[in-house]
Amino acid sequence: DAGVIQSPRHEVTEMGQEVTLRCKPISGHNSLFWYRQTMMRGLELLIYFNNNVPIDDSGMPEDRFSAKMPNASFSTLKIQPSEPRDSAVYFCASRPGQVLTGELFFGEGSRLTVL
Amino acid sequence: KNEVEQSPQNLTAQEGEFITINCSYSVGISALHWLQQHPGGGIVSLFMLSSGKKKHGRLIATINIQEKHSSLHITASHPRDSAVYICAAPNFGNEKLTFGTGTRLTIIP
Numbered sequence: 001d002a003g004v005i006q007s008p009r010h011e012v013t014e015m016g017q018e019v020t021l022r023c024k025p026i027s028g029h030n031s032l033f034w035y036r037q038t039m040m041r042g043l044e045l046l047i048y049f050n051n052n053v054p055i056d057d058s059g060m061p062e063d064r065f066s067a068k069m070p071n072a073s074f075s076t077l078k079i080q081p082s083e084p085r086d087s088a089v090y091f092c093a094s095r096p097g098q099v100l101t102g103e104l105f106f107g108e109g110s111r112l113t114v115l
Numbered sequence: 116k117n118e119v120e121q122s123p124q125n126l127t128a129q130e131g132e133f134i135t136i137n138c139s140y141s142v143g144i145s146a147l148h149w150l151q152q153h154p155g156g157g158i159v160s161l162f163m164l165s166s167g168k169k170k171h172g173r174l175i176a177t178i179n180i181q182e183k184h185s186s187l188h189i190t191a192s193h194p195r196d197s198a199v200y201i202c203a204a205p206n207f208g209n210e211k212l213t214f215g216t217g218t219r220l221t222i223i224p
Contacts, residue, residue, distance in 0.1 A: 043201070043214040056211065091158060104148065108157040 006092050006107035014115050018080040021110045024073055025094030033104070034067055034077050035091040043091075049075065082114045118142075119204050121215035129223055134189040136218045138202035147185050148203040148212065149176050158201075161187070194222045 005024040013019055025032045034046040047057040052069045060067070064083070069075040079086055089109045095102045118141040128134055138147070146165040152158045162169050162176040164185070169176050173192075178185040189196055199219050203212040 042216055043203075043212075045211050048211075059211075093158075103160050103163045104150075105160065106150075106158040 004092055004094050004105050004107035006090075006110050008110055009108060010111045010113075012113045012115065013082055015083055016081045017114075018078065019082045019086075019112060019114075021077040021090050021092075021112070023075045023077070023092030023107060025075070025092070026096075026105055027073065029094035029096045029105070031095040031097075031102075032069060032075050033093040033095070034075070035093065037089045037091060037109070038087075046077070046090075079112075082112075084114045087112055087114050119202060119213045119215040121200075121202055121218050123218060124216065125219045125221075127221045127223065128192055130193060132192050132222075134192050134196070134220065134222075136187045136200050136202075136220070138185045138187070138204075138215055140183050140185075140202075140204040140213075142204070142206065143180070143183070144204045146205070147178055149185075149187050150201040150203060152199045152201065152217070154198070161200075189220075192222045194224050197221050 004026055007022045031048060031050050033048040035043050036046055037043045044059055046059045047067045048055055049069045052072055065079055067077045089111050091109045092107045093104045095104050120139050122137045146163050148163050149161040150158050151161050161174060164176055164178050166180060173190045175188040185202060187200055197220055199217040201217045202215045205212050
């Protein structure tokens with residue numbers, strides 16, 4: 001398996017622009033997580049899905065952020081409009097099974113810079 | 116929310132030394148995760164453990180559920196072990212992980 005695939009790996013955009021980050025989880029994994037990593041706050045969970053259904057989006061910072069999972073093999077995280085404070089590395093991770101515990105498999109991350 | 120603390124924050128050692136990184140958490144958990152992140156790189160899951168000890172090559176993870184404490188050990192450390200090591204514990208009853216701030220390990224040849 002190719003692992004969790006994220007795109008783009010790097011994105012530089014200007015404030016106010018829409019940003020869409022993409023994630024393809026490992027085939028067969030039931031849970032998908034979006035994390036954000038910054039120097040100041042470390043890793044933070046933004047939202048997670050179970051069987052394509054959003055379970056908890058309380059980590060989404062504001063209405064400018066939205067995430068979708070239209071099918072088991074694809075998810076997007078959208079920021080509209082983007083702001084400089086959104087600059088971070090965004091990681092997608094997936095996990096097999098339905099239980100609360102289980103090893104997480106991370107993508108390589110999408111490094112976002114908002115000027 | 117689980118409070119997760121790691122120590123030390125930074126660790127520099129000579130190649131070959133035995134390394135120990137500690138993690139403590141505040142709320143009883145079902146399993147604890149150890150992750151590795153190389154500079155500018157992705158995150159790799161090293162261990163997920165709920166009791167006792169797990170070993171993978173030169174890496175050993177232990178956990179004491181009663182004391183709410185886990186350790187990650189590296190034997191015969193090598194410069195390629197240089198990375199940030201992060202422990203993470205779930206909040207009780209849900210999938211949210213609270214992450215430690217990480218330990219930046221540098222192994223000098």
